[in-house]
Amino acid sequence: MGSVLLILGVVAIGSALALLVLAFGYGAGEATGVARSLALIEHGVDTREVGRAELPAYERLALPVMRALRGFAFRLSPNGTSEKLQRRLDLAGNPAGWTAERIMTGKGVGVLIGVALGLVIGGISLRGLLYAAAGAALLFFLPDLLLYNQGLKRQDELQRGLADALDMLTVCVEAGQGFDAALLQVARSVDGPIAGEFARVLSEIQIGKSRGAAFSSLAERTTVPEAKNFVSALVQADRLGLPIANVLREQSVQMRLVRRQRAEEKAQKVPVKILFPMLLCIFPALFIVIIGPGAIRIVDTFSGMG
Numbered sequence: 452m453g454s455v456l457l458i459l460g461v462v463a464i465g466s467a468l469a470l471l472v473l474a475f476g477y478g479a480g481e482a483t484g485v486a487r488s489l490a491l492i493e494h495g496v497d498t499r500e501v502g503r504a505e506l507p508a509y510e511r512l513a514l515p516v517m518r519a520l521r522g523f524a525f526r527l528s529p530n531g532t533s534e535k536l537q538r539r540l541d542l543a544g545n546p547a548g549w550t551a552e553r554i555m556t557g558k559g560v561g562v563l564i565g566v567a568l569g570l571v572i573g574g575i576s577l578r579g580l581l582y583a584a585a586g587a588a589l590l591f592f593l594p595d596l597l598l599y600n601q602g603l604k605r606q607d608e609l610q611r612g613l614a615d616a617l618d619m620l621t622v623c624v625e626a627g628q629g630f631d632a633a634l635l636q637v638a639r640s641v642d643g644p645i646a647g648e649f650a651r652v653l654s655e656i657q658i659g660k661s662r663g664a665a666f667s668s669l670a671e672r673t674t675v676p677e678a679k680n681f682v683s684a685l686v687q688a689d690r691l692g693l694p695i696a697n698v699l700r701e702q703s704v705q706m707r708l709v710r711r712q713r714a715e716e717k718a719q720k721v722p723v724k725i726l727f728p729m730l731l732c733i734f735p736a737l738f739i740v741i742i743g744p745g746a747i748r749i750v751d752t753f754s755g756m757g
């Protein structure tokens with residue numbers, strides 16, 4: 452009897468020691484105290500960790516549908532669509548609320564709306580299917596067209612404002628300001644996309660990017676040839692250690708010359724552009740006003756003779 456009690460006591464002590472070892476080993480890798488509280492605050496709650504019934508209605512109903520439509524749009528698009536969309540977003544200045552994921556979601560929603568409208572207009576028939584296909588294709592490519600148009604407008608504004616910004620940058624540098632301070636002054640004083648691009652270059656320089664790399668990124672975000680030439684000259688001057696004021700002065704002179712040539716080119720295109728509106732709209736009205744009364748009198752004269 453005594454031996455049995457001794458064995459039971461040894462087993463109980465061993466179990467207690469094993470539980471203590473497991474408890475200390477389990478809690479050794481976890482933070483405690485303030486560190487644990489901070490970890491709990493910083494831990495973001497994933498929707499998969501929350502019961503489905505506890506999620507908002509938008510996350511329970513709308514988000515899965517949006518994800519499915521975005522995946523459907525990605526399957527309809529060729530490879531590399533995300534990179535192309537990001538490139539177009541950079542050219543458009545990354546409008547607020549526009550991301551590649553949201554655009555693809557919009558394309559998927561557009562396909563659904565286009566099919567629904569086509570079937571409503573044409574009915575369940577061959578004509579309805581044709582309308583549905585046409586509507587789905589139109590609304591699928593509509594975000595691309597809008598983004599492309601926004602990019603063209605922004606690049607045109609950047610091209611028009613680059614010469615004035617470069618003149619101000621040259622004046623600031625020649626007045627004794629440092630190049631970064633002159634960029635900041637131009638970004639604060641000039642309106643338009645060029646101010647935002649210079650501010651982004653300054654931000655990239657401040658976070659540790661080299662000046663040449665920051666301006667090379669600017670060249671990748673634009674399609675304006677003058678901006679690319681300006682960036683190329685700055686990067687080359689930075690590598691060779693040339694005086695930046697001389698480079699800016701030459702670029703400013705070249706920019707004014709290019710702007711004058713572009714204005715002359717547009718002025719020479721005006722007669723060709725107004726030719727067809729004159730032939731189709733103005734000349735017929737002039738013919739009616741000038742020849743119309745004479746034609747009426749001729750018709751009246753010959754009818755009276757008859």
